Amino acid sequence: MSETTHTDVLVLGGGLMGTTAAFFLRRQHGLSVTLLERELVGRQASGTNFGNVRRQGRVLAQMPLANRARAVWGRVNELLGEDLEFAPYGHLRVCYTEQQAAVLEQHVKDVKPLGLDLELFSAAQLRKRWGIFAPEVVSGSLSPNDGHANPRLAGPAFARAARRAGANIVEHAEVMQVERDGAGFVAHTADGRRFRAPQLLVACGAWSNRMAEQFGEPVPMEARGPQMGVTEPLPYAIGPSIGVSSPIELEGLYFRQISRGNIVFGGGFKGPAHIDRIRAYVKPDNVLRQMRELRRLVPAFAHVQLIRVWSGIEGYIADWQPVMGPSARVPGLHYAFGFCGEGFAISPGVGETMAELIATGRTSTPIESFSIARFAAASERRAA
Numbered sequence: 001m002s003e004t005t006h007t008d009v010l011v012l013g014g015g016l017m018g019t020t021a022a023f024f025l026r027r028q029h030g031l032s033v034t035l036l037e038r039e040l041v042g043r044q045a046s047g048t049n050f051g052n053v054r055r056q057g058r059v060l061a062q063m064p065l066a067n068r069a070r071a072v073w074g075r076v077n078e079l080l081g082e083d084l085e086f087a088p089y090g091h092l093r094v095c096y097t098e099q100q101a102a103v104l105e106q107h108v109k110d111v112k113p114l115g116l117d118l119e120l121f122s123a124a125q126l127r128k129r130w131g132i133f134a135p136e137v138v139s140g141s142l143s144p145n146d147g148h149a150n151p152r153l154a155g156p157a158f159a160r161a162a163r164r165a166g167a168n169i170v171e172h173a174e175v176m177q178v179e180r181d182g183a184g185f186v187a188h189t190a191d192g193r194r195f196r197a198p199q200l201l202v203a204c205g206a207w208s209n210r211m212a213e214q215f216g217e218p219v220p221m222e223a224r225g226p227q228m229g230v231t232e233p234l235p236y237a238i239g240p241s242i243g244v245s246s247p248i249e250l251e252g253l254y255f256r257q258i259s260r261g262n263i264v265f266g267g268g269f270k271g272p273a274h275i276d277r278i279r280a281y282v283k284p285d286n287v288l289r290q291m292r293e294l295r296r297l298v299p300a301f302a303h304v305q306l307i308r309v310w311s312g313i314e315g316y317i318a319d320w321q322p323v324m325g326p327s328a329r330v331p332g333l334h335y336a337f338g339f340c341g342e343g344f345a346i347s348p349g350v351g352e353t354m355a356e357l358i359a360t361g362r363t364s365t366p367i368e369s370f371s372i373a374r375f376a377a378a379s380e381r382r383a384a
Contacts, residue, residue, distance in 0.1 A: 004194040007034040007168065009358055010187055012175055012211065013203035014041035016344065017336040019158035019169075020351020021201055021358075026165035027079075028352070029359035033167040034195050035159070036187060038174040039278075042155020045205050046344065048280075048312025049226060050254060050266045051151045052241055053345045054091040055116050056107065056143040059321070061369045062346065063114040068365050069349030073149065076348065080161040084149045087259075090240035091146035094126065094137050094297070100245055101139035108141055118143055132238065132298050148241045148256050151344055158351075170195075178211065184332055199358050201334045206275050206315035208323070208337035215330050217372050220318040221338055224270035225280030225311035229287060232305040233261030243267070244297060253293040263304065265294055270341075273313040280311040316340045321370055324350065325357065328373035334358055335372055 009025055011018045014037025022035045035041075053073050055066040072079070073086050095101055108118045121140040126133055163169045174190040184198035202211045206223040236257060243254035244267070255265035268290050273280040287309055295301050317323065317338040327333035336354050343350070353365045 004186070004196050005034060005168070007195065007197045008032040009034075009199045009201060010185055010195055010197040011035040011201045011203060012178075012187065013037065013205060013208070013337075014039075014155065014159060014169070014171065015044060015046035015203065015205050016042070016155050016158065016347035017205075017339075017350050017354070018201070018203035019155050019162060020348050021203065021336065021354045022167045022169070022351075023158050023162040023165060024352045024355035025359065026162055026167045029355055031359055033162070034197065035162070035167060035169050036173040036175055036189065036195065037169070037171045040171055041159040041169065042152070045312045045314045045341075046155040046347070047152050048228065048310060049151050049314075049341070049344045050228065050264065051148045051256070051344060052091065052254065053086065053088075053149055054143065054146045054241065055345070056091060056111065056118055056141060056146070057093060057243070057245065058342070060110060060114065061321070061366075063111060063116065064365045065349045065353065065367065066346050067115050067349075068352060069346040070146065072348035072352060076149075080157050082153070082157045082160070084153050084157055086147060086149040087239075088145055088147040091143045092140055092240045092242045093245045094133060094140040094242065095245045096136050096138060096251070098138060100247070104139055104141045104245060116143065130238070132300060134297060134299055137297070142240065146241070154344070154347070178214065180215075180330065199332045199334070201336065201354060201358065203336045205337060206273070206313045208315065208335065212323070212335065212372065215327060215333060217327060217329055217376065219323055219338065219372065219375055221315050223273040223275050223313050224316050224341070225273035225282070226266055226314060226341055227268060227271050227282055227286040227290060227309070227311060228264070228266045229290060229306055229309045230265070231263040231301075232307055234263065234304065236261050244293070250289055251293060253290060253297060255294060262307075263294075263301070265290060268293065271311050273311070275313060278313070280313045282309045282311045314339075314341045319374075323372045324354070324367050324370035325372070328371065328376060
């Protein structure tokens with residue numbers, strides 16, 4: 001029989017939620033941590049997303065978390081000793097209708113008391129400042145201190161930093177079962193290893209609901225695949241990440257230009273994703289729609305060439321809010337999953353907040369509205 005590895009905290013999942021939590025548990029709180037990842041760290045949603053580091057456009061309940069994350073992004077190179085290509089060149093949202101312009105304007109008012117100052121632009125001001133948008137763009141709002149980073153670098157860099165700080169990062173360790181006894185949790189991996197800890201963090205992305213169900217806390221969640229692409233390099237001219245604000249899903253385009261000149265883009269309809277097969281797919285018709293929307297927004301992209309597409313597996317929850325915080329049923333159990341394609345930007349804030357919660361039993365950042373208990377309460381209401 002194999003030996004059991006003992007630790008203060010077990011983290012399941014090597015995406016950004018898990019790796020950032022492991023890093024802060026070690027660096028800020030000195031707890032022993034073992035992180036178990038089925039494949040390689042940062043391989044799924046954390047490494048295949050767009051790379052936005054944005055605060056605007058979020059629901060108001062996420063703003064404290066987003067502000068905390070932005071503070072970490074601002075010192076991430078110093079914290080990790082590695083360059084994640086974080087570029088604080090701003091985040092710009094634009095829209096096509098006066099109705100949506102009113103939505104942008106209201107958002108500017110709503111987030112100002114929450115610590116985010118946005119700048120509104122008319123169509124004429126957008127033309128003067130950037131000069132790239134089609135005439136049907138009527139308004140925009142700029143978050144000047146946000147930006148973007150490289151998702152392919154972020155998860156592995158946090159894992160390496162956590163390991164240097166003393167965390168035990170175990171890749172190729174598929175967890176088959178977790179048992180709970182009086183002393184805490186025991187995770188059994190496919191190769192027969194055992195890991196024990198009094199506290200457990202479930203941060204397995206789109207696979208997390210399987211573990212939550214095991215502990216009697218199912219969550220209505222489905223897997224979807226973001227549709228991502230990148231063009232040939234163009235002369236570098238666009239600093240901020242740019243997104244279209246629209247209630248129409250297929251118009252939900254976003255893009256950024258990296259320093260090498262390529263245009264990275266995403267948005268619109270999602271593609272199929274299968275957690276059992278660990279596969280996500282890009283649908284060609286989605287890509288064609290994205291290219292049409294890209295050219296609609298920026299006419300200068302009319303002849304740009306597409307060079308690569310990809311997808312990943314993201315977990316989407318029915319109410320579009322994540323699950324984050326302690327279990328409502330099991331002492332010592334914690335969750336951080338279901339970020340609905342918007343987790344990359346706030347991941348350092350999530351990790352720092354979850355580390356604080358696990359180490360001290362409380363958080364300075366409000367996360368009560370993300371509690372998994374809301375689903376049990378909704379189920380009870382439906383039953384009544």
